Amino acid sequence: MVKRLNWLLVYLLFSIGIMAQSGGRKQYNSYKGLVMAGYQGWFNTPGDGSGRGWHHYNGREGFRPGSCSVDLWPEVSEYKKLYKTDFTFADGKSASVFSSYDKSTVNVHFRWMKEYGLDGVFMQRFIAEIRNESGLQHFNKVLNSAMKAANKYERAICVMYDLSGMQPGEEKLLLKDIAEIAQRHSLKNHAKNPSYLYHNGKPLVTVWGVGFNDNRRYGLKEAAHIIDGLKSQGFSVMLGVPTQWRELKGDTESDPRLHELIRKCDIVMPWFVGRYNETTYPKYQKLVEEDIQWAKKNQVDYVPLVFPGFSWGNMKGKDHNSFIPPQ
Template sequence: MKQYGIDGVFMQRFVVSIRNQKGKDNYNKILNNAVLSAEKYDRAICLMYDLSGMEAGEEDILICDWKELCEKYKLVSRNNNHYVYHHGKPLVAVWGIGFNDRRKYGYEQVKKIIDFLKSEGCSILVGVPTHWRTLTIDAVSDTRLLELVKQADIVHPWLVGRFDNNTYEPYRKSIEEDIKWCKANGKDYMPVLFPGFSWHNMKKDAPQNMIPRLGGRFFWKQVKGAVDAGAESLYLAMFDEIDEGTAFFKCTNTPPVGESSFITYEGEAPDHYLWLAGEAAKYLRGELRSSRMPVR
């Protein structure tokens, strides 16, 4: 990350995984490694609690976990130079709010989490559906979703897999409208950008490269679209996601042969997308003269 100019990472913690000690120990080991590396290489980390699969009542697991991690890593301490702060407050992401896929938690559980984190002095990023603002399609048709969003500080709609290179334009316009809403309501906005998509690594009958990467052109179209629309921060999904074929980390074009076949980078260098991620950061900061996709 330091080599390629990537600022930091959100460390996902699934509530369903930390409900048992084995899962919690695993996540804690990963987090501990990340904390040590962030300090060593001067990168930033931020906790992201994913509520997917959570049962009503398990919001208390998240609350207890946050308290434990704050005690161990001093996350809210001003002496912690490698945890993400937003407007002077430690940032916590709460992902999975307002999706209409019949989740077993809802408004009351999420409100309890947000109220707790605010009482802890945190800034809050909420991970919401693509169509959160209109309360349609993948979002619940419940105006209380907008009430929750207004209690947060950063709006983070999930866009992965929603479009390809040919169907991006309506979503670019949606990002523009999202940003207008956020500015009108005093919220920051962090859109999701992804390099491509494929379920092939999880489901053998799914097509490989279902949403083609096109050598990075698909990703760069999103970079330009989001930044030109007024986005001031970008979330790249995902650093290491092989299951959905969205990984940015180094990936060989000649994987070993076995029961599983892995997505490749279509002949591009193994570090191509890490490099492009760093170039996206430069474009976001206004350091590139041209909006065209950079060439090495």
């Protein structure tokens, strides 16, 4: 299982859903009780039909020995389609990888989720990618494959927008995109798409990257437009915020309007990737406990996040001696 997980991502989100039956099929009516992961679906290869070449496998000098961005080599014995690389195994045989662009790849991943008891995934859509035709085409195809696989294997699925790199004004792009997805995939017809995750009686959409103080070009104004727009379209909203969102310090901008935005949402999900290890966790345990109390008081559900860990060695170079340990 461990060597298979590198297709999946970098974090797991545990919620504290309720499933019903719809014509003999599971229907995900709440995030409560589910364990879900983020699904980036961003790996491409030459020859996979996307026209994107090596994407997210490649390092600074392409995807070849000495240059890559992945930590682990995928276990590929169960994929129908594979793509040869310039890498070789110790016995001299060529090493191959998968492409997220292939429907069969996504199908294998959702089958594994069912086999290993993972309830489902948040399908990530990066604003910096879907603003471009090639990125939009890729992530639409991955999402199409995932929606079918989710219902085939009765796994929960939910759209998650990553705002990283978003420019002011592109909040309109997001709202247009989700409206098109809702129509294309029947997000508001739960009987027709029972695997789509609902929360508080409405289809859930996640917006990640609100309130960080790392000089992003968009801010709380754009985030408010997105939240209000999603609510007006009939969605419930989960908001991805920085670690110290409640205290408005550390990795969080100090503007108290962030709390107003969180209160508008249905779920809050703080970002804990790389924030602590076994030694420093006690400090964060108290923080989490107080965060949960704030959420309860303000009638917002709270979702804890854990992270399996990785090194930045291949992605940022051997001299970048940074390792994020498992959490």
